[in-house]
Structures are given as C-alpha cells and as structure tokens.
Amino acid sequence: MIGKNMDKTVVLVALFAAVIAALGLIPKITLISGVPITAQSLGIMLCGTILGARAGAQAALLFLGLTALGLPLLAGGRGGLAVFASPSVGFLIGFPIAAFVTGWSMQRLGRLSIGPASALAALLGGIIALYIPGVIGLSVMIDKPLLASLALVAPFLPGDVIKVILCAVITRAIYSARPQMVLAKSPQPAPDLDAATQAADNPPQKDEAH
C-alpha cells in the first residue's frame, strides 16, 4: 500500500505543479484601481489545502524549479533564472513556504469543517506567509524600507482575499466529491502524508464502489 500511495503523491505533486502553471495563463483581471490580479497564488493555496504541508510545498518547489529551468510558466509568460534576480523574488521564494504553511494549518484545523478550515489556512499561508518573504525580497531588491514596500503590494490584498474565498469553495467542492484526494484533511498529521491512514478514517463514499 505504501508504494501505491507514494505513486499517488508523486502524480498529485506533478499535477498541482501543472495547475499552478496553468493558472498563470488565465488572463489577469484588472481591478477598478488598476491593479491586476493573477490566479497563480490561488494554485499555491490549493496545493496546501488539498495536498497538505509536505506534498504541497513539493508541488510549489517543482513549479519553481521548472520556472528556473527556463520555462515561461509565471503569470505573463515570465520564467528563467532572471526572475530570481527580479524584485518579485521574495514572492517566488515564498511560494513553497506559503504552500507549506497552508497545508500545515489545514492539517491542524481538523476540528473545523472543511470550508472555514481551508479559508483560514489559505489566509495564514497564502497571504501572511507569502507576503512576509515577498515584502522583504521587494525591499531588499529595490532598496526601500519595509513599510514602503508593503504599501507597494497592499493593493493586491483585496484580490488575495477573493482568492482565499475561491480556494475554500473549491476545496470544499473537491472534498465532497473526491474525499480520498484531499490529502491534507487527515485526522492526525501524517508525517509522510501517506493517504493510507486517511483512507481508513474516511468511511467509504458512494464513488468508492468496488
């Protein structure tokens, strides 16, 4: 069973790295204030709420690795090593951290129902844990004080709140249709995220007919 679950984790990690990449292709929505919102960080939040801390961070790292190798996967067709020399480098480094914190919170909010738990986890990971390295990176790269850098990215926050809500809605929909795929919703924090314990704890659903 271990091998089977490892295969599933490998495939899901690859799938979510692809989802983050595909979300970068969604045309950006421009707010009235003129600030664009991209869907890519929604993918990061979903990595955490669905895959959990470890596999979620792996998916974000895999995505970053592919970007660094030169694939133009970031929103707007950016990619290559140059993005790690750009002012948004902090947000990129923050991607795996954000996915990890989201997943970690998700695994510890087991008592809440899935919707509120994933919203809270996405807020903690996808916004707070992402903006800390992001703002630090921006402030170092453009050589400005932290508060000024925070002010520069603050217009993105309303869009991020929308993404948190979307993330919760999507996670709940996936959990009700394919509970066995939500690796993060494990009753106890599984060290290596094997779905084995989780499959045992979730009573068989109607789509698990043998």
Add this chain to the structure above:
Amino acid sequence: MLALTTPYQTIFHRWPASLKVVMLLAFTTGLMLIQSQMLLLCAMGLPLCLIASQGRRYLWFSLKLLRPLWPFVAIILIWHFYTADLQSGLFIIFKLAAAFTFANLVTTTTSLADFSALIEKAMAPFDKNGAQGKKLGLMIALTLRFIPVFIERASLLRLAHRARSRKHGTWRIIFPLALSALDDAEHVSEALNARGGAAPR
C-alpha cells in the same frame, strides 16, 4: 516547445550548463558588492557585450526579455525623484538590469535537457541509488505533460458550457475541471503503479 530558449544559435549554447550557472552565481554575488559607478557600468556592459557579440537579432531578442522590469523601474524612479536622490535610484536600476540580463543570457542559451542533467548531477551526492533523481525526473515529465492536457481540458469544458448556456460566466467550469484533473491523476497513478511504481521497492 514551451521554452524561453532562443531560436538563434550562439556560441554560449555550446558552453556547459554548469559553467554558465557558476558564472551567473559569481556575477550576481559580485554585483551585490559593487559600490562604484564605473564598476557598475562595466558589470552592466559585460552581459550586453556578450549578447551583442552574437548578432543583432539575438541582442534584440534579449532586450525584449527585459520588459517585465519596467513597472519596477517606474516605481524606483518616482520614489527617488521625490527624495531628490535620483543617482542612487539609477544605481539600483542598473544592478537589477545587469543581473536580469545575465540570467536571461544563461536561460536563453541552455536547453531544458542540459538543465535537468545538471540537476541530476548536482543531486547525485545526496542520492544513494538514484531513486530521488529518477522520481524528480518523472515528476518533471508528468508536470510538462499535465500542463497542455489541463489547458485543453479547460477549453473543452468552456466550449461545452458555451454550447449549453446563454451566460458566458466561465468560472463555473472550475469544478468539473478540478474533478477531471484529479481523476486523471488517479488513473495515472494507478497506471504507474501497475507498471512498477515511481520508486524501486
């Protein structure tokens, strides 16, 4: 192929990927330490000269890749215009542009295969029987395959939705899209397991 590699052949394509990455690391580290204007101009000139030596078309191709930096250049200029310290603003912009140009030089002249071979080599000391490297290679291949599949699935669902609905609110396809992607993942992992699994046991 989905890549940033330039279609124009340069001599840098023939340099080993490891050399180019080490040069990039040395260059960006050196850049952080630069204090004088003359040195900074030289640092900016180095990647530009290397690129320009490979012909005008490649130079133009590389300069176009600098476009994502414009918003930051504008922010920095406005800030330093108000603080009446335009010189240090230009200093920051030049450092950013130099690092960005050099990194693009490495990216555009190194193929994906060369990069992944480099990663496997770099991982080798931490990887006893090659299992981790193989797993990583498999994950990269799967992701590259999933991206076009996922995009195609999304456009099919969008067409199906448009055919059946008068509304054009396409965000609704996100649920069937997510579920079908997860079902694909389930099938792929079963197929993988049936063929011996992702890692040796």
